Every structure is written in C-alpha cells, then in structure tokens.
Amino acid sequence: MALRFKAVGLFVKDMATMVAFYRDVVGFPLEWDGADPSVILEHDGLRFLMFGRKDFEELTNQKYTYPSGNNGTFELALDADSPEEVDKEYNRMVTMGASPIIEPKTYPWGLRSCYVADPEGNLIEIATWKINRS
Numbered sequence: 825m826a827l828r829f830k831a832v833g834l835f836v837k838d839m840a841t842m843v844a845f846y847r848d849v850v851g852f853p854l855e856w857d858g859a860d861p862s863v864i865l866e867h868d869g870l871r872f873l874m875f876g877r878k879d880f881e882e883l884t885n886q887k888y889t890y891p892s893g894n895n896g897t898f899e900l901a902l903d904a905d906s907p908e909e910v911d912k913e914y915n916r917m918v919t920m921g922a923s924p925i926i927e928p929k930t931y932p933w934g935l936r937s938c939y940v941a942d943p944e945g946n947l948i949e950i951a952t953w954k955i956n957r958s
Contacts, residue, residue, distance in 0.1 A: 833873035907936040
C-alpha cells in the first residue's frame, strides 16, 4: 500500500478569526457553524483542515507547544495563473488584512512569488511559474 498526501491542517487559536480570514481574504469557500471544533474544505482532491487547538488538546488529552508571531514552520502555497495575478492577489490580501511578508518578486529560476501571513502568523505563498521570458 502506498501512502498519498491528501490534506494539510492548521491547529488554530481563534477559529472564528481564521475561518473569516480564509473565507473572506483568501477566498476559500468555508462554512462553519460556530460550534464545530473543525473546518474542512475539499478542493481539487486536497483537503484543507482547521482544528481548534484547545479542542485538539482535549481530544488527545495532551498539551502541545505552538509557534507564535510570523513563523516559518511551514507554508501554504497557492498557485496563480500569471505574474500579474501574483501581484494582484498580494495587494488584495494585504489590503484585506493579511500581513505582508515578502512583496512580489521574480526569481532567476523563473518563479514569481510573494508571501503574506494569516492572523496567526502562518505563511502563505502566492506564486506562478508562468513567466513570460520573451
């Protein structure tokens, strides 16, 4: 049996704030009833999960440590259709409340990329390899 990558999850401190951010700023079609300890989005065969930190600790009967501030534990990578879309989405998200980390930049290896952070400091990359090299 081969294992397959199917989901990425965030353990969140403030579920309401994080649901609002990923729904309203990032644009994920999330629904949450305000009571469920988790939120699940399925998109293109991948699941994006958020689970309340306190709820997870109660479920597992353990305490965990969590990063604070902008952290480099991992990133969520979002694919854009063009270099212009990278810039547009960066500006839109920052205007709507994402924390700016790295402004859009084209790298010598052909990637246009930028970074923002969500309200709990998780890094989000917006990038494309579709660079016009004329």
